Amino acid sequence: MSLLEVENLKVLDIKTKEEIVKGVSFKLEKNTCLGIVGESGSGKSMTTKAILGLISPNLKTEGLAIFDNKINLLKSNREELRKIRGQRICMILQDAMSAFDPLYTIGYQMIETLIENKNLSKFEAEELSIKSLEKMLINEPNEVIKKYPHQLSGGMLQRCMIALALSMNPDVIIADEPTTALDSINQREVVEEFKILREVTGTSLIFISHDLGVVQHLAQDILVMRKGEQVEYGKVNDVFSNPKHEYTKYLVETRLELTKSFAKSMNKEVAV
Template identity: 60%
Template structure:
């Protein structure tokens, strides 16, 4: 399988404190697969993907290579980086509410995105918006289209963001903690939508999450990060079923303990019923 994006010896430094946030990270993302990046808060996973997108603050400096379309993105100027954002590499943010302008309706914002980035007429942009909302299984896509962001739930806004990505058909979609702010029912729904997005478009995905269950459902390969370093990587099932690094073992065991205690509480609830 061909690689679509390769990261070589990436170092990310905070120039204000001289702290190395990510140290010597190297990995490959293969075409039409999903790469999961897991680790606790502060492990460097979000900073890594934001450097790929070129959206880290200006005082963040990076060294190494991020190879995409036969060029090192880290050497590109701002204009060239902006030209690939959204169109070639798209990012679905952790807090969907911050991705939308609170005083503009969802449909208007979707239309604007498609007119600007796809260079289509406004009427076609409207049609694309409604069609993509239908594909996201909204029961009333026109109502969603005419709603303001605050009128929709976090899960619905996530699905609107996925709908935009569905139309843009980027080569790579980066999802940064897409299920963190959602309850378990909405989490399951978003996981299903990501899976259908991957199947419908054949896009490549990078999924950042501290939730091993979500990563297990979606990712073909996984990277485990701790304190800015990659401590383990490989096929998801292999890494989770036979973790080699002590930190990965800790993450997997913690996940199993949570799952078992949840199942136990469900069973005890069932037993308690008359």
């Protein structure tokens, strides 16, 4: 049974009548990861934001987005969506700096979110916040929660945002380029953490990325988008081993060439 089933999702500009997302369909099963890949402007983020009602009032959606086999998210009112976003579906945004209010400490914002959505006491919420930060391999979490957003790096803020999402223990996490602000070592650690936590908690994951290597490592299914269109969708191994669409072939071949070039340069350095 699918946890989330999207059918013929379209996003249209009300003024110009332009289709920004053009009939996207996919399923997200329980305890699985769907990777969404494509170039900048392909509609990856817009697709997931449309599902959660996070798009501009100048845009409208069409189609179906059935959550938990009974709720059409595209027809839900603002209050229903707010409850679902707060408790059952969490979204990790690409720009971590804009996700936190600069006037309050990281700890205050994490604690208030947990109190509001999980009915915890302040002590319980603080304890859970610290434990979540520790899971993201953040050193001295007791000190980090006292910091204001401007006192932390983009990478550290991203980890705090991921920690907050995980602490909510949602059914679905939508991660929009969550490793963009991290260096390669931290990227690998965070991706592994996502993989382990998904396996342990059973949380389903929609992982948006331009990095095919990350998606291949983390996801079971993959959706490839280009210029607002769904050009390929299927099991990760099938798509990588036998891509059907020319754009997917280009992405896979480009990644293989980059991998070969990197390996070649590393061999040269070792030889020297």
